[in-house]
Amino acid sequence: MSRFLRSWLETALTLDPRGLAFFRIFLGGLICLRLLLLLPHLPLTLGPEGVAPQAAVIAQYGEPPLPLSLYFQPDSMAGVYGVVALHLVVAAAFMVGWRTRVMTVLLWLLLLSLNVRNPWIINSGDRLAGFLLLWGMFLPLGQVFSLDARRGRGTPRTEAGRSLAFFGAACLVFQLVIVYRLTGYAKSDPVWLNYHVALQNALSHEAYPFPPGRWLLEWPGVMKGLTIATIYLEIYAILLLLSPWRSAVCRTAVSLLYIGFHIGIGLTLNVGLFSWISVAAWFAMLPPAFYDRVFGFLSRGTAFPRFPLPLQEQTVPKMVLLAILIQATTVVSTRSGWSYRGVAKRTFHFVGLRQNWKMFAPRPYSSTSWYAVVATNRDGWECRIYPDRETAFHPPGDDKPTPEIVTFYFRKLFEKLDTRKNKARLAAISEGFARQWLPAELQDETAALKLVVWQKEFYPTVAPDFEPGRVFFELARTPVGGEERVVGKR
Numbered sequence: 001m002s003r004f005l006r007s008w009l010e011t012a013l014t015l016d017p018r019g020l021a022f023f024r025i026f027l028g029g030l031i032c033l034r035l036l037l038l039l040p041h042l043p044l045t046l047g048p049e050g051v052a053p054q055a056a057v058i059a060q061y062g063e064p065p066l067p068l069s070l071y072f073q074p075d076s077m078a079g080v081y082g083v084v085a086l087h088l089v090v091a092a093a094f095m096v097g098w099r100t101r102v103m104t105v106l107l108w109l110l111l112l113s114l115n116v117r118n119p120w121i122i123n124s125g126d127r128l129a130g131f132l133l134l135w136g137m138f139l140p141l142g143q144v145f146s147l148d149a150r151r152g153r154g155t156p157r158t159e160a161g162r163s164l165a166f167f168g169a170a171c172l173v174f175q176l177v178i179v180y181r182l183t184g185y186a187k188s189d190p191v192w193l194n195y196h197v198a199l200q201n202a203l204s205h206e207a208y209p210f211p212p213g214r215w216l217l218e219w220p221g222v223m224k225g226l227t228i229a230t231i232y233l234e235i236y237a238i239l240l241l242l243s244p245w246r247s248a249v250c251r252t253a254v255s256l257l258y259i260g261f262h263i264g265i266g267l268t269l270n271v272g273l274f275s276w277i278s279v280a281a282w283f284a285m286l287p288p289a290f291y292d293r294v295f296g297f298l299s300r301g302t303a304f305p306r307f308p309l310p311l312q313e314q315t316v317p318k319m320v321l322l323a324i325l326i327q328a329t330t331v332v333s334t335r336s337g338w339s340y341r342g343v344a345k346r347t348f349h350f351v352g353l354r355q356n357w358k359m360f361a362p363r364p365y366s367s368t369s370w371y372a373v374v375a376t377n378r379d380g381w382e383c384r385i386y387p388d389r390e391t392a393f394h395p396p397g398d399d400k401p402t403p404e405i406v407t408f409y410f411r412k413l414f415e416k417l418d419t420r421k422n423k424a425r426l427a428a429i430s431e432g433f434a435r436q437w438l439p440a441e442l443q444d445e446t447a448a449l450k451l452v453v454w455q456k457e458f459y460p461t462v463a464p465d466f467e468p469g470r471v472f473f474e475l476a477r478t479p480v481g482g483e484e485r486v487v488g489k490r
Contacts, residue, residue, distance in 0.1 A: 008244040009316055012251075013169045016288040018295065021097070021145035026280035027132060028095025030273050031107065034126075035088050041410075044436045045118050046071065046080050051413065051432030052118040056425060062346050064116050067109050071117035087114070097146020100154060104141060108133035112352055119349075120425070121412050124359055125274030130352040131175055132281055138168025163315050170323035176281060177238055178331060182357045184234030189363035192231060196224040202269060202364040207411055213268030233261060241285060248289040255285045274359070331355045370454040371414045373433045375446045383446075385437040386410075393445065414451070 044050045054072055058064075064072060074080045087110045094103040111130055115122045142154035156162045191198040200223040203209045203216060216223060237257060243250035259282045266275035333344065334355045348354050373386040381393035413429065430449040438446060 008247070009320055011247045012242050012244070013166065013173055013320070014288060015139070015169045015172070015284055016286065016291050017140065017143040018145070018291045019284045019286050020139055020141050020143065023132075023280050023284035024097060024100070024136070024141040025095055025145070026283060027129065027136075027277065028091050028107075030276055030280060031091040031111065031129065032088055032095070034273055035084055035091065039084065042080055042084065043077055044432060045121055046084075046114075047077050047436075048075055048080075049432065049435045051429040052120060053428055053432070056428035057117065057119070060425065061116065061119065061349055064113070064350055068113045068116055068350055070110065071113040086110070097142040097148050097154070100142030100146060100148050101137065104133055104137045108137065112350065115352060116350055120429075121410075123272050123274060123412055124357065125272045125277045127352055127354070128179065128274065128281075129277050132172070132277070134352075135168050135171040135175060138164045139172070140165055159315070163319055166316065167319040167323055170320050171327060172281070172284065173241060174323055174327045176285065177241060178327060178355055179357050180234040180238040182331070182355060183359050183361060184231060186358045186361035187231060187234075187363070188361070191363045192227065192361075196227040198360060198364055199223050199227045199230065201366060202360055204368070205365050206368040206370075208269050208271070210268055210270060216268060230261075233257070248287040251285060251287045252290045255282050255290075258282050271359075327355075369414070371410075372452045372454075373430070373437070374450050374452055375434065375438055375442065376448045376450065377442075377445045378447045383438075383442060386433060389437065391439050391442075393442070 038045065045052065048054070058072075063069075070086075071080075071083055074083060087107075090103055090106045090110060094100065094107050108130065111126070111133060115126055115130065140154055140156055142148035144154075146154060148154040156165045187193070187198070189198070191201060197220075200217065200220060203213045203223070209217075237254055240250040240254040259279050262275040262278045262282070265271065266279075269275075330353045333348070334353075371386075372384050372388070375383045375385055375393075376396075377383075377393050379393075380396060382396045383390045383393045430451070434443070434446065434449055
């Protein structure tokens with residue numbers, strides 16, 4: 001291998017231990033936050049009487065392998081809270097860098113177990129966190145700013161350890177290139193490429209924007225410019241991460257650009273923790289020269305190790321080719337549909353290897369949707385149990401639900417109901433809503449449950465009012481031990 005090629009590969013795949021430490025701390029904190037946000041909704045989302053009973057999940061996706069079955073073990077809410085507490089402890093240990101490599105593996109397994117326990121509420125941020133932890137298992141994440149570092153651990157000292165670390169660095173860099181390139185190419189609708197109103201549409205959805213996002217809607221020209229910039233950023237700017245020319249400058253520029261990009265998304269759009277998890281990944285991409293300059297005072301009297309450490313000449317191309325081969329396999333299998341068939345379907349589902357990145361692609365939603373879960377009695381009277389908490393039946397009406405932003409996890413649940421019709425899933429989810437929210441005194445009177453959807457189209461023009469509510473599905477209820485049946489669907 002030529003000296004230039006070796007130098008370029010080592011420079012392009014050099015990850016500073018300080019960047020890896022910030023990546024570890026930020027990612028661990030975000031996983032803790034994700035669990036804390038889920039905590040109030042555990043009975044509904046993960047409980048045995050919630051919207052995703054184990055039998056319904058296993059019937060659709062199969063029995064999970066033993067290492068991923070921890071979230072499937074509890075048969076009571078006490079057990080669920082215990083597993084979540086364990087998950088929080090492992091995430092905290094990972095964040096402070098105690099037994100970092102072991103905690104990284106455990107945290108990856110727990111995150112996958114949580115994702116497969118209720119796959120109907122996960123989003124791109126959850127899948128991206130899984131990939132980051134997967135490649136992080138090979139990296140010296142505890143080399144500095146960790147409890148391991150205080151004890152003299154965390155630095156790869158053998159050739160095998162350094163080779164694995166270089167492989168992990170290559171996979172992590174290639175992972176970001178894959179995420180953004182696939183996302184950019186998936187944005188093929190005219191709202192992105194011709195009319196440049198995609199971000200305006202995303203911010204017009206009443207459930208997505210935060211106050212700064214609503215303010216941006218007052219500047220349509222700025223919105224068009226940001227839409228165009230997003231396409232170029234995702235398809236072309238990401239390649240600067242691998243630039244052989246002035247690598248440190250290019251990597252610093254593109255990393256700061258993407259960090260600002262995701263902070264902007266996180267402040268204007270409610271997309272869960274995806275943007276902030278992406279920021280954590282970009283901390284690891286900033287080159288050593290950046291950390292030397294910005295955190296120079298930390299270097300005075302402190303010898304920060306460089307990474308990767310010296311490798312044998314033949315090791316560099318081997319590790320790079322292996323990383324390319326593995327990443328190419330995940331991309332090709334996902335894009336070709338092979339990962340959705342047979343044994344591969346279960347493997348890719350449980351291990352979370354699908355490279356299916358389509359954030360707001362091929363176009364954002366063209367309408368705002370509000371959902372209500374409604375119970376009806378035998379006389380046709382209604383009791384809305386979500387998002388309103390009504391306690392008595394009343395004559396049917398067509399009023400839009402209370403102006404409450406649907407919790408992010410519930411919105412993902414409803415959106416997946418709206419796009420993937422599955423009778424078993426509909427029955428499990430609707431009955432879970434009834435068990436959790438339907439007042440006990442109304443259980444026997446309830447004859448059916450239905451999900452009602454109100455929509456307001458804003459593409460290509462903004463409609464003034466919501467359309468009348470329409471029933472997406474209705475589930476007839478039968479006595480305990482009987483069989484539920486879907487009696488009406490959109």
